[in-house]
Amino acid sequence: MNNYAGYQAKCLTAEEAIRFIQPGDDIIVPVHAGEPQALLKALPFNEELSGNRLYRMVSVYPVLDVEPERIKQISLFLSGSDRKGYSEGIINLLPNHFSDIPSLLRKETSNRVIMAAVSPMDENGYFSLGTSVSYVGTLLAEAKTKTIILEVNQNMPRTFGDHNQIHISQVTALIENDFSMPVIPNLPLSDKDMKIGQTIAELINDGDTIQIGIGSMPNAVMEYLKGHRNLGVYTEMIPDKIIDLYESGAITNQNKKIYRGKTTATVAMGTQRLYDFLNNNKDIFMLPSNVSNDIRNIAQLDNLVSINSTVEVDFFGQCNSETISGKYYSSSGGQGDFTKGVRLTDNGIGIICLYSTTKNDTISKIVPTLSQGAVVTTSKNDVDIVVTEFGKAELKGKTIQERTVALINIAHPKFREQLIFDAIKRGFLPQKHFYSLK
Structure with missing residues (x-):
């Protein structure tokens, strides 16, 4: 199967893609603009989920409205999107140094699911993690990462680097969602x-x-x-x-x-x-x-x-x-x-x-x-x-x-x-x- 045919075969809706996540799986998403907007929104609609954990850092999108028994939400660095959730006990905070996050997740998680917003696929079948290699890049190739679900965004820049690419052959499922990249404005300097x-x-x-x-x-x-x-x-x-x-x-x-x-x-x-x-x-x-x-x-x-x-x-x-x-x-x-x-x-x-x-x-x-x-x-x-x-x-x-x-x-x-x-x-x-x- 060529890369394009593989892409077409794995291209689903968000609701279909999240069905690959099983009860007890640990779900990990990248930092900030690397968060997959549509997949996160669809996640609570997988009614089979139970005992799952979701790890996020500098979240852009809202805290999920889901029972903690189904999905325990864990922040690696609070942002405006989840500070209130933390103060209300909806979000847990995992202390860390940024350098340690891959090893912490390696130790604490099993049956990992990576969900990430990525750049479009190139002619060789590779997607780029774009703005957020973060801790996800290290975990992608490890055996405990059993499922990779991508949200392909035409607006995500293609970047270069180490552990920054995902081949279509690694991907479990993907969706297409060309959402606007989250912007942090430059405020006037005092x-x-x-x-x-x-x-x-x-x-x-x-x-x-x-x-x-x-x-x-x-x-x-x-x-x-x-x-x-x-x-x-x-x-x-x-x-x-x-x-x-x-x-x-x-x-x-x-x-x-x-x-x-x-x-x-x-x-x-x-x-x-x-x-x-x-x-x-x-x-x-x-x-x-x-x-x-x-x-x-x-x-x-x-x-x-x-x-x-x-x-x-x-x-x-x-x-x-x-x-x-x-x-x-x-x-x-x-x-x-x-x-x-x-x-x-x-x-x-x-x-x-x-x-x-x-x-x-x-x-x-x-x-x-x-x-x-x-x-x-x-x-x-x-x-x-x-x-x-x-x-x-x-x-x-x-x-x-x-x-x-x-x-x-x-x-x-x-x-x-x-x-x-x-x-x-x-x-x-x-x-x-x-x-x-x-």
Whole structure:
């Protein structure tokens, strides 16, 4: 049977395709735009399902309206689509480092079903995972993955990389659904963003390799990197602003010891501009998360600058990047992978950035101790530099007293006196610092 005939034979409706999923199967879908819209919508209509588990990460589409006895829904990283479901007990959250997800799923799941949105089939019978190789790429070829159901989307970009292709001969069933790719808009950059971006950009030299993500602060950093030259990119997520760095001539990837000449990532999220840029672009090399985020690979990147954001930082240098007011908001993602990995590089720098305040400057995000119920995403021992709109605090090699002073100096001025008082009261600083820091 040729590839086209095989495609036609396996092309079904969503309702027909999900009938291949059996009771007790573990269902795994890729991150964000890799989620198969129509298959997820149809899934609860397979009335035979019982004792199944569904694993998702940075979900785009709503929580399924289905009894947990039938399908237990598990998030690997909360998003706006499932935070409410988590707080209501409908969604479970599985703690993880992004690099560990393939091994966690390998250990915890059996009779796996992969459901993924993919690019159209090429002339050789291969589909691309497009924007999300993530943990799915690693699991596709393993024996416990017994069923592969694809949602073919003409709008999914074809990307290149490792474990990024699925041959029609591997596929159990497929459907066609040309849904619009989910878009993350680029919001206007504030004065705070621009100050943080400029401070971080000044720490990056020509020829460095960067790990950077999505959001206003990373976007501001990239605004200030357009004049840099010979940068490399080794990251977990590709955002829109990477295109600007290509167009300005800043990115060449020529200094990287691994994947030289290529921008590497495991996920891409952004606007249609990004998806158009990715399509058939051989400069982009997508990797499974256990490769892109493996600290042994990260360690090979000389002059790596790792940039991550957080919710709050305490006087020890501990970072809570997952909870707000004691309630889960996201998860660890790859922050732990890169903050640890960059410390193994030659001349690497690990940067954590955040606004100094929240709620219209009524709450300081530089705090004596993390808020009640907060988790420690990044250890005090894994932070080199913290940046706010008021400057940088270099923590690596600093004592607790020195860290406390440095962090108070980049807090919002309206909170500094109270922070000094709290530092003295809690034993972070001796009494004499009250007058010297005011």
